[in-house]
Amino acid sequence: MTKAEGTRKSALPLLCALAFALVALVALPGSASAAFSVSNFNYTNSTNQANAHPSTTISFTRNGSESEDLRDVLLDLPTGVFPNPEAATTKCTDAQFNADTCPNAAQVGTVSADIKAMSLLGITAPGSIDILTPRSNEVATLGMTLRPGKICILFVFCAVPQKVYLKTGVVVRTYEDSGIRTYTPGTPRTTSISIPLIVTTATLQADITMNKLTLAFQGRANSSANGPYFWFNSGSCVPAPAKVTLTSYQNVSSSASKDNSPTGCTNEPFNPSTAVAPGNTTANLGTTLAYTLNIPDADATIQNSLPKYVDVDFPKGSGLDMSALANVTACSEAQLQSRSCPSSSIIGNASALSKFLPPGLSGNVYAMGQVENQVPIGVQLVGPRNTVVIFRGTLGTRGDANVGTGRVYSIFDRIPQLPFKQFTLNITKNLYKNPDSCDAPVTTTSTIDGFNGTTASNGFGTRKVTTNSYTPTNCPLEPETTITSAPPESPDVTTNRQPEISFESSIPDGATFMCSLNGANPTACSSP
Numbered sequence: 001m002t003k004a005e006g007t008r009k010s011a012l013p014l015l016c017a018l019a020f021a022l023v024a025l026v027a028l029p030g031s032a033s034a035a036f037s038v039s040n041f042n043y044t045n046s047t048n049q050a051n052a053h054p055s056t057t058i059s060f061t062r063n064g065s066e067s068e069d070l071r072d073v074l075l076d077l078p079t080g081v082f083p084n085p086e087a088a089t090t091k092c093t094d095a096q097f098n099a100d101t102c103p104n105a106a107q108v109g110t111v112s113a114d115i116k117a118m119s120l121l122g123i124t125a126p127g128s129i130d131i132l133t134p135r136s137n138e139v140a141t142l143g144m145t146l147r148p149g150k151i152c153i154l155f156v157f158c159a160v161p162q163k164v165y166l167k168t169g170v171v172v173r174t175y176e177d178s179g180i181r182t183y184t185p186g187t188p189r190t191t192s193i194s195i196p197l198i199v200t201t202a203t204l205q206a207d208i209t210m211n212k213l214t215l216a217f218q219g220r221a222n223s224s225a226n227g228p229y230f231w232f233n234s235g236s237c238v239p240a241p242a243k244v245t246l247t248s249y250q251n252v253s254s255s256a257s258k259d260n261s262p263t264g265c266t267n268e269p270f271n272p273s274t275a276v277a278p279g280n281t282t283a284n285l286g287t288t289l290a291y292t293l294n295i296p297d298a299d300a301t302i303q304n305s306l307p308k309y310v311d312v313d314f315p316k317g318s319g320l321d322m323s324a325l326a327n328v329t330a331c332s333e334a335q336l337q338s339r340s341c342p343s344s345s346i347i348g349n350a351s352a353l354s355k356f357l358p359p360g361l362s363g364n365v366y367a368m369g370q371v372e373n374q375v376p377i378g379v380q381l382v383g384p385r386n387t388v389v390i391f392r393g394t395l396g397t398r399g400d401a402n403v404g405t406g407r408v409y410s411i412f413d414r415i416p417q418l419p420f421k422q423f424t425l426n427i428t429k430n431l432y433k434n435p436d437s438c439d440a441p442v443t444t445t446s447t448i449d450g451f452n453g454t455t456a457s458n459g460f461g462t463r464k465v466t467t468n469s470y471t472p473t474n475c476p477l478e479p480e481t482t483i484t485s486a487p488p489e490s491p492d493v494t495t496n497r498q499p500e501i502s503f504e505s506s507i508p509d510g511a512t513f514m515c516s517l518n519g520a521n522p523t524a525c526s527s528p
Contacts, residue, residue, distance in 0.1 A: 035063075035064060035068075035252075036062075036063065036064035036065075036246075036248045036250070036252045036254060037062075037063045037064065037246075037254040038060050038061065038062060038063070038244060038246045038254045038255065038256045039060070039061050039063055039256065040059065040060060040061040040212075041059070041060045041242075041244050041256035041257070041258055042057070042058065042059045042060070042258065043057075043058050043078075043242040043258045043260055044056065044057045044058075045233065045260070046219070047233075048233070048261065048262050048263045048264070049263065049264045049267065049302060050233060050234060050235050050236065050237055050262035050263065050264055050265045050268055050302075050452060051232070051233060051234070051235040051262075051268050051302050051303040051304070051305060051452070052219075052233050052264075052302050052303075053219035053220065053229045053230070053231050053233070053301070054219055054231060054233055055216065055217065055218055055219045055225075055231070056081075056216075056217045056219075056231055057214065057215070057216045057217075058075065058214070058215045058217070058242070058244075059212065059213065059214040059215070060212070060213060060244050060246070060256065061212045062209075062210065062211050062212065062213075062246060064248065066116070066119045066207075066209050067250075068248045068249070068250055068252065069187070069189045069209050069210075069248060069249045070187045070209070070210045070246055070247075070248060070249075071185070071186065071187055071247050071248055071249045072183070072184065072185045072186070072187070072246070072247040073168075073182075073183070073184040073213070073244065073245075073246060074181070074182075074183050074184075074244070074245040074246075074247070075181070075182045075183075075184075075242070075243070075244050075245075076173065076179065076180075076181050076241075076242065076243040076244075076245075077179055077180040077181070077182070077242055078179065078234055078240040078241060078242050078259075078260035079177045079178075079234060079236075079240040079417055080179070080233075080234025080235055080236055080240065080417035081179070081180065081231075081232065081233060081240075081242075081260060082180055082231075082232045082356060082418075082419055083108070083140070083170070083180065083217065083230055083231055083232070084228070084229065084230055084231075084232060084355065084356050085131050085139065085140030085170070085356065086228075086355055086356065086358060087108065087220070087221035087227060087228040087229060087230040088105055088106045088107075088108065088130075088131035088221050088222075088227075089105045089221070089222075089227065089228065090103045090105040090106055091106055091131050091133045091134075092106040092130045092131065092132045092133070092143060093133050094133065097130065097143040097145070097165065097167075098165065100145055100147075100163060102128070102130040102132075102143065102145075104222055104223035104224070105221065105222045105223075105227065106130040106131050106132070106221075106222075107128050107129065107130050107218075107221070107222055107223040108129055108130065108131055108142075108217060108218055108230050109128070109129035109215060109217040109218050110126065110127065110128055110129060110216045111126070111127045111128065111129050111144045111145075111146065111213070111214065111215055111216070112124065112125065112126050112127070112213075112214045112216075113125045113127075113146050113164070113210055113212065113213050113214075114210070114211045114212035114213075115146075115148070115164075115191075115208050115209065115210050115211065116209050116211055117191065117193065117206040117207065117208045118206045118207055118208075119209075121151070121159070121193075121206070123148045123161055123208075124148070124149075125146035125147060125148040125161070125164060126146070126147060126149075127144060127145045127146040127163075127164075128144075128145055129142055129143070129144050129215065129217065130142070130143045131143075131221070132167070134170075134385060135169065135385075136385055136386075137169075137171075137385055137386055138169040138171055138385055139170050139171055139172060139180075139356070139357065139383075139384070139385060139387055140170040141167060141168065141169055141170065142167070142168040142170060142182070143165065143166070143167055143168075144165070144166040144167075144168065144184075144215075145163060145165055146163060146164035146165075146166070147163050148160075148161035148163070148164075159193045159194070160193065160194040161191050161192070161193050161194075161206075162191050162192040162193070162194070164188055164191065166184055166187065167184070168182050168183065168184040169182065169183045169184075170182050171183070171387070172387050172388070172389060172418070174387075174388040174389065174390065175337050175388075175390065177416060178389050178390070178416030178417065178418045179417070187210055188208065189207060189208065189209075189249065190205055190206065190207055190208060191205075191206055191208045192205060192206075193205075193206050217230070217231050218230055218231065219231050228299065229299050232303065232419065233260075233262055234260060234262050234417065234451075235262075235265075235268060235303065235305045235306055235417065235450070235451045235452055236262065236265070236308075236417065236451045236452065236453060236459060236461075237261070237262050237263060237264075237452070237453065237454045238453065238454070238459045239259040239260065239261040240259065240260055241257040241258065241259050241260070242257060242258055242259075242260055243255060243256070243257040244256055244257075265305075265452040265453060265454055265461060266452070267302055268302055268303075268304070268305045268450070268452040268461075268462075269296070269300075269302070269304050269305065270304060270305040270450040270452055270461065270462040270464060271295075271296055271304060271464070272293060272294060272295055272307055272450075272464055272466065273293075273294045273466060274292065274293055274294070274312075274444075274446045274448075274466045275290075275291070275292040275294075275468060276289075276290070276291055276292075276314075276444045276468040276470070277289075277290045277470070278290075278432060278434060278470065280434075281434060281470060281471070281472050281473045281474075282434060282472070282473055282474040283434050283435065283436045283437065283438055283472040283473065283475040283476075284433065284434060284435070284472075284475075285433065285434055286321035286323075286324055286430035286431065286432065286433045287430055287432055287433070287434065288348075288426065288427055288428050288429070288430060288431075288432070289426070289427040289431070289432040290424065290425070290426045290427075291312065291410065291424070291425045292422065292423070292424045292425075293307060293310065293422070293423045293424075293446075293448075294421065294422050295307065295420065295421050295422070296421070297355065297419075297421030303419075305450035305451050305452035305461060305462065306415070306417055306418075306419065306420070306450065306451045307415055307449070307450060307451070308415060308450060308453070308459065308460065308461070309413055309415070309448070310393075310410075310411070310412040310415070310446060310447070310448050310449075311409065311410075311411050311446070311447045311448075312409060312410040312411070312444060312445070312446045312447075313398070313407055313409055313444065313445045313446075313447075314407050314408035314409065314410070314432070314444050315407060315434075315435050315442030315443055315444060316406075316407050316435065316442070317406070317407065317435030317436060317437060317442070318406075318407050318408045318432065318433060318434060318435050318442075319397060319406060319407075319408060319433040320373060320375070320395065320396070320397055320408055320431055320432065320433065321430060321431055321432075321433045322370075322431075324429045324430045324431040325347070325367065325375070325431065327344065328344060328345060328347060328429070329342055329344045329345050329367075330345060330367055330368060330370065331366040331367065331368055331378060332368075333368070336366065336368070336378045336380060336390070339380065339388070341364070341366045341378075341380070345368075346364045346367075346428075347365055347367050347375075347377070347427060347428065347429045347431065348364070348365035348425065348426045348427040348428045348429065349362065349363065349364055349365060349426050349428060350362070350363055350364070350365050350379045350381060350391070350423070350424060350425045350426065351363075351381070351422075351423075351424050352381055352389070352418075352422065352423045352424075353420060353421050353422040354383075354418060354419055354420040354421065355419070356418075356419055357383040357384050357387055358384070359384075360383065361382060361383035361387065361389060362381060362382065362383075363379065363380045363381040363382050364379075364380055365377055365378070365425060365426070365427065366379075366380065373396055373397040374394055374395070374396035374397075375395040375396065375431075376392075376393075376394050377392070377393050377394065378390065378391075378392055379391035379392070379393070379425065389416055389418050390414075390416070391412060391414065391415055391416070391423070392412070392413070392414035393410060393411055393412035393413060393414070394410070394411050394413075395408070395409075395410050395427075395431070396408070396409055396410075396411075397409065408432060408433075417451060434472045435472055436475065437472065437475065438471065438472050438473060438474070438475035440471070441469040441470060441471045442469065442470065442471070442472060443467050443468070443469045444467065444468045444469070445465060445467050446465065446466045446467070446468075447463065447464075447465050448463070448464045448465070449461060449462070449463050450462045450463075450464070479505050479506050479507045480505070480506040481503055481504070481505055481506075481513065482503060482504055482505075482506075483501060483502070484503060484504055484527075485500065485501065485502035485528065486499070486501045486502075487499045487500075487501075500528050501527075501528060502527045503527045503528075504527065513525050513526060513527070
């Protein structure tokens with residue numbers, strides 16, 4: 001090694017230190033920060049039209065000392081707001097994400113972070129948000145890649161911070177409102193900063209603190225934002241909060257919220273359709289029952305509203321055969337939430353189809369108890385990657401079936417705002433009893449209220465009424481009674497004070513008779 005080379009190498013640490021010190025002067029430390037907290041939380045849509053597809057910007061600021069580094073970000077989207085992970089026609093693999101080579105089709109937004117390194121160096125890091133191949137316990141997984149630019153002093157010394165990769169899990173808030181929750185754990189606390197020099201490149205490990213994060217989600221997917229619709233605004237014009245919770249590495253948490261307030265609910269279409277099918281149409285017979293609710297699902301500038309409240313009146317004369325529940329036990333609310341309902345509480349099955357969760361969700365219908373002629377039911381649907389969604393309702397009877405005015409009803413009053421195009425409920429116990437008349441078709445009437453309501457109407461929106469009909473079959477023939485022996489004067493009038501009258505029924509076995517004498521009330525009698 002020559003003397004010149006030795007001198008150059010021995011000066012390298014000094015040059016590195018000098019370069020980094022010059023770069024650090026770009027941002028001098030400010031005054032001492034307050035305790036760890038979140039502030040300036042914003043949730044802004046490019047359009048507030050209900051059930052439309054806005055570009056949505058979410059931002060917040062972390063406050064606190066530099067030692068109180070941000071660790072986790074928990075973001076609850078407003079109820080009814082859904083990002084569609086299937087809008088990415090090609091998802092980014094883990095290998096592509098780690099190499100920063102995600103395909104253009106996977107991009108669904110941009111990100112920007114304000115980062116401070118070593119309490120001195122202010123770094124603005126722009127980046128992209130991509131849909132990744134989902135992890136096994138998440139509806140979707142987002143990848144955020146932050147790409148800090150070079151920071152140069154006097155065009156001589158430049159610092160090149162490394163890229164920052166964050167993964168965000170997307171899940172459904174199962175037992176709350178079936179809204180969307182995102183969780184970004186483990187925000188980095190250090191980064192490598194490279195300083196290219198004359199002979200080599202020096203790499204320094206620097207402590208970093210993320211102070212502000214801005215997420216800009218696109219209404220449509222891909223890098224040009226002209227792909228399938230990605231962001232879906234709520235279909236309800238009742239304000240619902242977005243909420244962010246930050247947690248530091250010292251396990252201190254702070255939250256903030258802001259309402260999402262859609263408008264234009266009257267512009268939303270609402271066109272549900274229904275189908276009703278008893279398993280057996282035999283009159284007066286206990287049977288199974290299938291009920292299907294369909295919602296138009298084609299991508300549109302404004303999506304169809306979802307149903308919020310469904311009240312179904314089954315045909316007049318229908319009833320519930322409660323003996324079908326003789327061996328059924330009740331599932332408790334705690335068991336429903338812990339997915340531990342006993343198999344003996346199952347009275348049916350259900351399914352839902354949603355483009356957000358292909359190929360769909362399926363599960364059981366549980367009896368949640370029994371009160372007189374009412375059966376509260378819980379529907380627990382399980383979808384891809386362990387997603388759980390709950391529907392709740394009641395089966396019961398109205399009126400008096402014994403005099404022909406009664407009928408079965410079903411009310412679903414707790415329907416989540418999970419976008420679906422079809423929901424099917426199957427009662428597999430022989431609980432539903434058909435009317436006993438085969439004279440004409442019988443009609444089921446469904447009264448369905450949409451989520452496209454306003455505050456003034458307590459959230460109930462457009463009302464649609466649908467009908468479905470079927471004709472009971474195999475009604476028993478009306479019994480015929482024939483007088484086989486009577487006084488000679490007349491079969492029904494005689495002056496004989498002790499006449500003997502014989503009669504028989506068209507029913508060969510088990511027939512019973514009622515007789516009336518001189519217009520009195522009928523009483524049980526037998527032949528002769």
